[in-house]
Amino acid sequence: MTTRSAFLTGAAIDLVVLTEADAVLTHHWFNDQETARYLGRYGRPMIESDAASYYKAAATDTSRIVLGIFHKEQQVLIGTIGLHDIDHLNQTAELGIVVGVHEERGKGVGTEAITLLAQHAFQRLNLRNLTLRVLGGNTRAYRCYQRLGFVETGRLTEHLFRESTWVDEILMRLHREDLSLTEAGATERRIAHLVEKSQD
């Protein structure tokens, strides 16, 4: 049983409501340059009170939903995920995600978290498209999104300055019609991962 207030429940993770107290942990992830290089917020430090204010404001802001990715077995927060610029007229929102704990990357957490939030966006908020922006060279993220059904819709070449070089900014979109493919793929990957883990 989870010790957190789960907003969306998954197999290995829950998406939980974030409180100001979570900023103590989460703000470190945005100061970790190995992570920050992949994010829109880059080159500036994040202080704990900034993160706390952000979670407080997000709780009453209807244009965004910000949640924590909570590892059910370990009972710890390992990342954050959100829908930003929720636009009910055009039925869109922009997705952002960070698995802050390095050791938990590449194990299907991102896939499951995005699947849960995409289902919520399409089935409950009646959104039609989710968009996101990803850096050229962020292969793990790109592959994760592609496998979920996101397609590349545009590319701003050499648009962003990261670690002394110019990199592409790739725009991707997931249409709600692609969600059934998404769910099937995510389930298969989750089962494969659990089997692999049980053999360790």
Ligand SMILES: CC(C)(COP(=O)(O)OP(=O)(O)OC[C@H]1O[C@@H](n2cnc3c(N)ncnc32)[C@H](O)[C@@H]1OP(=O)(O)O)[C@@H](O)C(=O)NCCC(=O)NCCS
């Ligand atoms: C991007 C991110 C959210 C993805 O979450 P995740 O839990 O690591 O992703 P998953 O394990 O669900 O899926 C990753 C996919 O990339 C593959 N992968 C893992 N490591 C990889 C690597 N080094 N290179 C290429 N592919 C890789 C996995 O095999 C998997 O693909 P598959 O489903 O075809 O097997 C997470 O890695 C992260 O937060 N990274 C740092 C911050 C970031 O980049 N945020 C996104 C900004 S757009």
